Amino acid sequence: MKKYIDQGKNDTRSGFGAGLTELGRTNPNVVALCADLVGSLKMEKFIEENPERFFQIGIAEANMMGIAAGLTIGGKIPFTGTFANFSTGRVYDQIRQSIAYSGKNVKICASHAGVTLGEDGATHQILEDIGMMKMLPGMTVINPCDYNQTKAATIAIAEHEGPVYLRFGRPKVANFTPVDQKFEIGKALMLSEGTDVTIVATGHLVWEALIAAENLEKQGISAEVINIHTIKPFDGEAVLKSVKKTGCVVSAEEHNYMGGLGETVAGYLATTHPTPQEFVGTNDTFGESGTPEELMAKYGLDNKAIEKAVLKVLKRK
Amino acid sequence: MPKLQELQDLTIQVRRDIVRMVHKVNSGHPGGSLGCTEFMVALYNEIMELNEGFDMDGNGEDLFFLSNGHISPVYYSVLARKGYFPVDELNTFRLINSRLQGHPTTHEGLPGVRIASGSLGQGMSVALGAAQAKKLNKDSKLVYTLHGDGELQEGQNWEAIMYAAGNKVDNLISTIDYNGQQIDGATEDVLPLGDLRNKFEAFGWDVVDIKEGNNLEAVINGLKEAKSRTGKGKPVCVLLHTVMGNGVDFMMHTHAWHGKAPNDEQLENALSQNPETLGDY
Numbered sequence: 001m002k003k004y005i006d007q008g009k010n011d012t013r014s015g016f017g018a019g020l021t022e023l024g025r026t027n028p029n030v031v032a033l034c035a036d037l038v039g040s041l042k043m044e045k046f047i048e049e050n051p052e053r054f055f056q057i058g059i060a061e062a063n064m065m066g067i068a069a070g071l072t073i074g075g076k077i078p079f080t081g082t083f084a085n086f087s088t089g090r091v092y093d094q095i096r097q098s099i100a101y102s103g104k105n106v107k108i109c110a111s112h113a114g115v116t117l118g119e120d121g122a123t124h125q126i127l128e129d130i131g132m133m134k135m136l137p138g139m140t141v142i143n144p145c146d147y148n149q150t151k152a153a154t155i156a157i158a159e160h161e162g163p164v165y166l167r168f169g170r171p172k173v174a175n176f177t178p179v180d181q182k183f184e185i186g187k188a189l190m191l192s193e194g195t196d197v198t199i200v201a202t203g204h205l206v207w208e209a210l211i212a213a214e215n216l217e218k219q220g221i222s223a224e225v226i227n228i229h230t231i232k233p234f235d236g237e238a239v240l241k242s243v244k245k246t247g248c249v250v251s252a253e254e255h256n257y258m259g260g261l262g263e264t265v266a267g268y269l270a271t272t273h274p275t276p277q278e279f280v281g282t283n284d285t286f287g288e289s290g291t292p293e294e295l296m297a298k299y300g301l302d303n304k305a306i307e308k309a310v311l312k313v314l315k316r317k
Numbered sequence: 318m319p320k321l322q323e324l325q326d327l328t329i330q331v332r333r334d335i336v337r338m339v340h341k342v343n344s345g346h347p348g349g350s351l352g353c354t355e356f357m358v359a360l361y362n363e364i365m366e367l368n369e370g371f372d373m374d375g376n377g378e379d380l381f382f383l384s385n386g387h388i389s390p391v392y393y394s395v396l397a398r399k400g401y402f403p404v405d406e407l408n409t410f411r412l413i414n415s416r417l418q419g420h421p422t423t424h425e426g427l428p429g430v431r432i433a434s435g436s437l438g439q440g441m442s443v444a445l446g447a448a449q450a451k452k453l454n455k456d457s458k459l460v461y462t463l464h465g466d467g468e469l470q471e472g473q474n475w476e477a478i479m480y481a482a483g484n485k486v487d488n489l490i491s492t493i494d495y496n497g498q499q500i501d502g503a504t505e506d507v508l509p510l511g512d513l514r515n516k517f518e519a520f521g522w523d524v525v526d527i528k529e530g531n532n533l534e535a536v537i538n539g540l541k542e543a544k545s546r547t548g549k550g551k552p553v554c555v556l557l558h559t560v561m562g563n564g565v566d567f568m569m570h571t572h573a574w575h576g577k578a579p580n581d582e583q584l585e586n587a588l589s590q591n592p593e594t595l596g597d598y
Binding site for chain 2: 062
């Protein structure tokens with residue numbers, strides 16, 4: 001299989017910060033808003049270079065979503081920054097009415113998604129956000145896998161007209177995608193070709209999927225690994241093409257298996273090419289405090305969980 | 318004020334539009350619509366500086382956001398009679414495939430509307446964003462909003478009220494339809510609002526009371542006063558004292574007509590109190 005090299009661990013939120021900084025220099029219409037989490041979202045450089053284009057909202061996320069919607073009227077491209085929990089569940093109706101239904105060009109940028117937020121525990125570890133956001137008509141949902149991809153995605157969504165949910169995280173993780181990559185919204189990336197099973201992964205679990213594929217290769221199992229960074233619009237054709245070859249699929253995400261990528265994969269395949277599938281995701285549960293690694297292991301989100309799911313799905317072919 | 322009679326005539330015609338619209342589909346919100354008729358007529362025809370036609374960005378013109386979207390009948394009538402869309406289209410209010418949804422939206426592309434509203438408490442935040450965009454664009458025009466008084470029970474308003482003063486958003490005039498009524502009864506009984514003037518002032522706003530919110534001349538003068546207070550470092554609040562259902566005697570001074578349509582007989586009664594002026598749609 002194709003080998004990927006970790007260029008040095010980094011956090012996806014810093015990829016967002018770097019992308020936003022670049023946008024500050026290249027796109028005068030980009031403005032940023034934050035609800036008292038500037039440091040956590042790595043927005044300092046953008047603010048330093050563009051103080052007039054930054055809006056500190058305070059701890060008032062509902063107001064932030066409304067202000068972002070309003071800023072689009074007059075041609076601005078607002079990027080809101082707060083934790084994923086406060087970017088979605090807390091403000092669902094504001095996003096629904098003032099942004100999605102109103103068709104506003106707001107980029108909802110959400111850090112600290114999933115259990116890898118770590119020690120802060122379940123109040124902050126949202127595992128339902130992809131589901132909530134993908135159900136909103138017109139919303140684009142993106143969950144990049146590493147620093148480089150998050151930076152590229154941040155830059156790309158400024159060029160996309162319409163509301164976007166961009167999900168990323170807190171921990172430093174492997175940075176393995178190309179530094180100069182072009183990010184195409186809605187386009188799945190074939191990371192490694194294989195013949196026995198398709199692993200469709202998003203976010204932090206893409207690297208875990210690659211490790212799992214390496215381990216499986218040692219057992220004589222050839223896994224195809226696809227990076228789905230855009231959950232909506234979903235590149236169903238890429239997945240369909242792969243499963244027609246492999247005959248089974250494992251979906252992997254740091255999210256409740258209900259409402260996430262896996263459900264999108266299952267829904268697509270059920271109507272086009274019914275395929276045995278196993279889900280790697282949290283199983284209808286809240287998270288808890290712990291280190292990211294401990295939590296990934298306990299909630300079945302690491303490469304071992306993916307490997308196990310592959311062995312299971314292979315038996316169902 | 319030479320235009321005053323024309324605007325009075327328009328006010329009566331808008332009232333006819335409101336009751337006819339809600340009667341036709343046996344649904345909608347006449348009470349708050351009738352109470353805000355003078356305000357909406359004055360705002361669009363005497364106060365706001367508007368460009369010809371409509372584009373979403375609204376650069377170089379004043380903007381208006383209706384936060385209490387359920388009073389869509391008065392909004393649609395005033396927009397249509399201002400020329401944003403054909404007056405005949407009022408016939409489609411709340412019908413399938415219409416641009417005139419039960420609550421206003423941009424979704425069907427109705428000219429004049431810049432945000433969806435209906436779920437309460439969101440309009441002021443949106444207006445703040447638009448006001449900040451105007452400042453970034455060096456656009457000296459103003460942003461207006463309208464809110465129900467009961468709507469202030471939604472907490473998001475107070476986030477916005479705090480933000481507006483803290484950030485000196487002084488190109489914003491937010492009007493509160495102070496009629497003291499909401500769906501379940503008097504605001505005083507449902508959840509008392511307290512002293513709104515003191516609350517807004519304590520948050521750092523400049524407050525203008527329009528005591529006679531159903532007197533067209535008083536509304537115009539009050540809004541001109543509010544306008545004169547913009548650009549001075551504070552957001553401006555207008556407390557518009559209105560009577561819900563104003564202009565149709567049996568709908569006045571009660572919450573009963575918040576979201577209820579008149580029957581045939583009641584429609585005739587309401588129309589007889591507001592004889593046709595500019596022509597029905």
